[in-house]
Amino acid sequence: xxxxxxxxNTLTRRVEPLQxxxxxxxxxYTCGPTVWNFAHIGNFRTFLFEDLLRRxxxxxxxxxxxxxxxxxxxxxxxxAARQAGKRLVEHTAPFTKAxxxxxxxxxxxxxxVYTAATEYMPQMIALVSRLLERGVAYKGEDGSVxxxxxxxxxxxxxxxxxxxxxxxxxxxxxxxxxxGDPSDFALWKKADAEDEAVGAAWDxxxxxxxxxxxxxxxxxxxxxxxxxxxxxxxxxxAGGIDLIFPHHExxxxxxxxxxxxxxxRHWVHGEFLNVRGTKMSKRHGNFLTARDLREQxxxxxxxxxxxxxxxxxxxxxxxxxxxxxxxxxxxRLGEFHERLxxxxxxxxxxxLSGLAEKLEADVATALNDDLNAPRAVAALxxxxxxxxxxxxxxxxxxxxARALAAFERVTGLLDLLPTARAADPAFVRWVEERxxxxxxxxxxxxxxxxxxxxxxxxxxxxxxxxxxxxxxxRLA
RNA sequence: GGCGCCGUAGCCAAGUGGUAAGGCAGAGGUCUGCAAAACCUCGAUUCGUCGGUUCGAUUCCGACCGGCGCCUCCA
Numbered sequence: 259x260x261x262x263x264x265x266x267n268t269l270t271r272r273v274e275p276l277q278x279x280x281x282x283x284x285x286x287y288t289c290g291p292t293v294w295n296f297a298h299i300g301n302f303r304t305f306l307f308e309d310l311l312r313r314x315x316x317x318x319x320x321x322x323x324x325x326x327x328x329x330x331x332x333x334x335x336x337x338a339a340r341q342a343g344k345r346l347v348e349h350t351a352p353f354t355k356a357x358x359x360x361x362x363x364x365x366x367x368x369x370x371v372y373t374a375a376t377e378y379m380p381q382m383i384a385l386v387s388r389l390l391e392r393g394v395a396y397k398g399e400d401g402s403v404x405x406x407x408x409x410x411x412x413x414x415x416x417x418x419x420x421x422x423x424x425x426x427x428x429x430x431x432x433x434x435x436x437x438g439d440p441s442d443f444a445l446w447k448k449a450d451a452e453d454e455a456v457g458a459a460w461d462x463x464x465x466x467x468x469x470x471x472x473x474x475x476x477x478x479x480x481x482x483x484x485x486x487x488x489x490x491x492x493x494x495x496a497g498g499i500d501l502i503f504p505h506h507e508x509x510x511x512x513x514x515x516x517x518x519x520x521x522x523r524h525w526v527h528g529e530f531l532n533v534r535g536t537k538m539s540k541r542h543g544n545f546l547t548a549r550d551l552r553e554q555x556x557x558x559x560x561x562x563x564x565x566x567x568x569x570x571x572x573x574x575x576x577x578x579x580x581x582x583x584x585x586x587x588x589x590r591l592g593e594f595h596e597r598l599x600x601x602x603x604x605x606x607x608x609x610l611s612g613l614a615e616k617l618e619a620d621v622a623t624a625l626n627d628d629l630n631a632p633r634a635v636a637a638l639x640x641x642x643x644x645x646x647x648x649x650x651x652x653x654x655x656x657x658x659a660r661a662l663a664a665f666e667r668v669t670g671l672l673d674l675l676p677t678a679r680a681a682d683p684a685f686v687r688w689v690e691e692r693x694x695x696x697x698x699x700x701x702x703x704x705x706x707x708x709x710x711x712x713x714x715x716x717x718x719x720x721x722x723x724x725x726x727x728x729x730x731x732r733l734a
Numbered sequence: 735g736g737c738g739c740c741g742u743a744g745c746c747a748a749g750u751g752g753u754a755a756g757g758c759a760g761a762g763g764u765c766u767g768c769a770a771a772a773c774c775u776c777g778a779u780u781c782g783u784c785g786g787u788u789c790g791a792u793u794c795c796g797a798c799c800g801g802c803g804c805c806u807c808c809a
Contacts, residue, residue, distance in 0.1 A: 289809070297809085304809040333807060417804085418737065443806060471807040498809030499739085505807075528809070529739080535801055539808065567747060567757065573740065573802075580746050583758035590757090593771065624748095632748050636756035643773080650765090650773055705767055712769080723770045730771085 261626050263318055265311075265494075266571060268502060268525040269416055273628045276315075276524060278493040284320045285487060286312060287479045287522070289497035289505070290372070292329040293353040294338040298545035299561070299576065300531035300538035302364055304498045306562060307528045307570035307629070309366040311496065313671055314625045325482050326369035328354055330376050331458050332471045339456040346456045347376065360548035364558045365673045371482055375474040382469045382477040383462045385516055386445050390464060394515040400436035401448035403464050407441055410511045416525060417503035443508050444470035472508035476521070480513060495522035499529055528570045535575065546576070559674050560585040566631040566672055587639075591669060592676040594642045598665060600727075601649060601658045609648050610657040614664035617641040621668050631672070638668055679733055689720055693729050696722075 263276045278284045288308045291297045297305075315322050329335070330350040339349035354374070361368065375382075386403055389395035394409040407413040448467045449459035458468050469477075483489050490513075497506065506525065513521035530537045533544040551561060564584035568574040617637055624633035641664075648655055669675045681689075692711050699707040715722055715731070723730045 291809080292807090301809045308809095329807095419805090441806075500804065500808050503737090503804065503806080508806080530803070530809075532802075535740090537803065537808085541808075563757085564746085569748075571739090572747085575746080577746080579758080583746060586759090587757055590771095597772085630748080632756075636748065639756055646772055647774090700767080703767075709768070721770075724766075724768095725771080 261318075261622055263315065263320075263626050264628055265524060265526055266628050268527050274524070276494070278320070279489060279491060279523065280487070282319055282321045283487060284315055284322045284493045285483045285489070286315070286322055286324045286494045286496065287475070287483075287492050288324070288326045288369070288495075289475065289501055290326040290328050290369075291353075291357050292332060292334055293350040293357060294332075294334040295353060295540065296356055296547045296549065297360060298538060298540065298547050299551065300545060301498075302360065302366075302548055302561075303531040303565050303574070304496075304528045305361070305366055306364060306565050307631075308496050310566065310570075310625075310631060310672065311494075311526070311629055312367060313673075314629060317671055318626075323483070323486055324367075324369040325371045325373060325479060327475055327478055328357070328372055328374045329471070329474065330354065330374045331468055331474075332375075336453060336456055336458050336468075339458075340452055344456070346458045349456075356549070360552075363548055363552050364561060373474075373478040373482065375469065375478070378474065378478050378481060379460050379469075381481045382473050383446075383460070385473065385477045385480070385512065387463060388516045389445065389512065392515065394511075395445055396438065397464060398436040398438075401465050402436065402444050402467065403446035404437050404442040405445050405508070405511055405515065406438055407443075407511060408439055410515055412514075413511050414507060416510060417507050419503065419507065443472065443504060445473055445512065446470060472505055472512060475505075475509045476513040476516070480517065490517045490519040492522040494524045494526060496526040496528070499527040502527055529573045531565075532573050532575045538576065556581065557585065557588060557676050559588045559591075559676050562672065563587050563635065563674050566674075567635055569632055570629060588674060588676050591638070591642065591674055594646065595665065595669070595675055597649060598645070598658055598662045608657065609655050610645060610661040613641055613644050613648070614657075614661045617664050617668060621671075634668070634672065638672075638674075641665065641668075681733060689715065689718075689731060693722065693731060697729065 264273050265276055266272070267274045276284070286308075288305070290305075291301055312322055312324055331346060335346060335350055339346045342349050358368075386395065389405065390397075390403065395403055395405050398404050413419065446462065446464060446467050447453075447470055448465055453459045453468055459466055460468060479492055479495075480490055483492060495506070495509075502525075510521045513519075532538060533542075536542060536544065538545050548561075552558075560581060561584070564576075564581055565574070567584070574580075617640075620637035620640075621634045624630040624637060627633075645661055645665075692715055696708045696711040699705070699711065712722060716734075719734045720731050721734050723732075
């Protein structure tokens with residue numbers, strides 16, 4: 259019996275074993291960014307947890323097929339294009355490119371397929387046609403096509419809508435006269451002048467228009483898993499917690515209304531990144547983008563550690579203090595890695611091998627249990643401390659090959675090792691010359707001169723460390 | 735109003751019906767010419783408050799206080 263990956267399933271509100279339709283294959287669909295602007299790190303918190311999920315599944319032997327969508331036609335992209343005086347695609351293309359750059363900076367594994375909504379128009383139109391044929395959709399008096407939730411009895415299961423009461427008030431759409439039920443949602447919106455102005459309108463049998471927001475995820479995921487795997491049910495569908503309603507609820511209605519098959523077996527949702535207790539968002543203006551961090555020279559490993567130190571279903575507050583703490587943690591992991599690499603190799607020692615085994619076992623237990631990354635991180639630091647203690651002994655034990663392998667597997671999985679920063683070669687020569695001069699001074703017990711050189715180096719951002727093997731240095 | 739989440743040491747944050755992981759910061763110590771790194775020791779008699787269930791609750795139930803999210807296009 260191998261260890262079993264378990265995940266919280268929003269559908270049942272319980273942690274359940276993952277049971278893919280056709281193991282070892284796992285189809286994973288994650289809701290991606292809307293490319294109307296730069297994604298902020300709150301968005302990336304979700305993508306980072308999904309990245310870990312993907313990596314852990316693969317590490318566990320699953321063959322993951324990962325699809326991520328790019329929303330490049332919706333209210334916001336159209337509005338933003340309009341304001342920029344551009345065609346829709348001209349406006350979104352640079353943000354798609356930026357998203358990929360940010361993804362790479364944060365060391366997020368690329369999905370196998372990125373589906374941009376505008377490239378799946380035929381599939382979306384076909385899906386709407388099918389829903390019309392099946393009688394679960396209708397054309398409203400305003401020319402748009404709506405989904406009739408009354409025709410879909412299980413509507414609301416994911417968000418437990420049956421227990422809700424829709425708030426009556428200002429938010430209820432003013433176009434409700436066009437719909438049979440105020441809660442029916444648009445599958446296809448009749449093109450208006452603004453849509454036409456930016457080129458966001460397509461011809462369809464049921465009228466010229468553009469897709470409603472939810473439509474793309476259904477059409478694209480069904481198309482892709484059909485093509486790759488011949489199925490109409492996703493194993494895992496993931497996204498931010500705010501997508502549960504209405505987005506994912508509507509996706510279920512559209513997809514199941516068309517296929518008659520369960521849309522996704524396992525729904526996984528990540529909590530928000532907050533700033534002083536409030537959700538990070540463009541609307542609140544309290545956001546930070548990945549490129550902001552990159553420009554500040556923040557190592558992506560620190561961002562990853564920061565996020566992985568909190569469980570994905572808990573809200574986290576983003577603060578500079580927390581980021582600094584994570585930077586320090588990453589530094590320590592890097593130092594330890596170097597130490598392990600430099601220690602003599604052996605195959606037989608016991609203590610370190612035992613620690614290495616425990617590390618991997620603890621990490622597996624933690625991640626199998628609803629992707630408990632904080633516990634995996636704790637296991638990693640436990641290992642670092644225990645191993646350092648061993649290596650501090652007068653006669654360090656062997657078996658570092660085993661320890662190194664385990665450490666590298668775990669840090670590789672979480673991707674937490676600091677990025678090696680390449681310094682300018684001339685600068686390196688200068689630093690090494692200064693260190694040599696200091697060594698001379700120390701040799702002749704001229705500690706004043708030695709300390710002066712150290713101060714000189716520190717002023718240039720170089721931190722030094724005297725070890726039995728000589729003086730080490732690094733950029734602060 | 736409906737549905738849901740959170741409140742654990744200075745800060746961040748795991749966790750379990752049986753007596754509180756880990757990270758950062760701080761204090762002392764070992765080591766060091768001094769530093770740095772690393773290691774050791776120290777910190778919540780206590781997990782928002784008040785009740786209840788229980789032999790026993792931070793963990794279950796209820797109420798309350800405080801913060802937050804979603805409720806038709808927000809990761």
